Amino acid sequence: MKMSIRPDHRALAEALRRRVLEGPGETAPGLRQASAERAAGGPAAEAPYDDLARQIGEAAHHVTDAQVSGVLTATGSEKATFEIIAAAALGAGLLRWEEAMKVLDEVTNASA
């Protein structure tokens, strides 16, 4: 697919955030938001989501079968477990997006 217009990264990031953290799903948006915040270094979420979300944020390559199966048992569905994993990964990614854009905006606004 060819695109001639420069990507609006801010709008695309916000659309992703709103869909995954606020939109409909098998899990409650509040639980997804808590998982995303936890993966971004925020406060502890409820068990067993806390352990998986924290691990995804800190070092996802150390996630264990037990951490995922704990969430699978609690949610009762693979789709709901996927939602928690996606939300946590998104939280860690958006933390980086926001921190990086903050310093870029600081520099470009100062020179404008």
Added chain:
Amino acid sequence: MRLPEIARGDGFANRLLISFISMVSGMRLPDAARVAFYHKDFFSVPMGAWTQAAMRGPSAWSVAERELMACMVAKWNTCAFCVGAHGAVAAKEMPRPAVDEVISDFRTAPISGRLKSALAFLEVMTLRPKDLKAEHAKAALSAGVSPQALMDAIAVGALFSIVTRYADALDFAMPTPEEFERAANMLLKRGYAS
């Protein structure tokens, strides 16, 4: 794959599609593509839209440069699947030894100064995001990276901070080097949109 439903496909049509693509391509469809078919409306549609725009949309960075950025974010996140996948795509558009030199040490690799400066920014963003300072952005801009190009690079860094995490949390199966090569052709031809 820790969630077998993703590997199988959710729904008859997706299971059929995964089997068909695997048969036609002569390889097991990589787990990254299986995720793209799963619970699409929830995640892969908005994720694919941003990823396609960042990786294939207009940018001062070539496709190979953006794939190298993705590969390096994967390296810093210790995601072997994404290092293999995006290194293979970059190697379609630049010599494989150069890709390997970047993975080994981007600061001494045969790439442009502006790409090195963008990678230096992405390294801090990936590993120590709270340590990012205006000085890091200024260093990239001083090396000839425009503000728009730095934003494009930041988007790649953010997206692959997400991809690497779900790839490892789900424990994606590792393709062989030959399978990565074939998958790279698909990624170049079809892109990332779901």
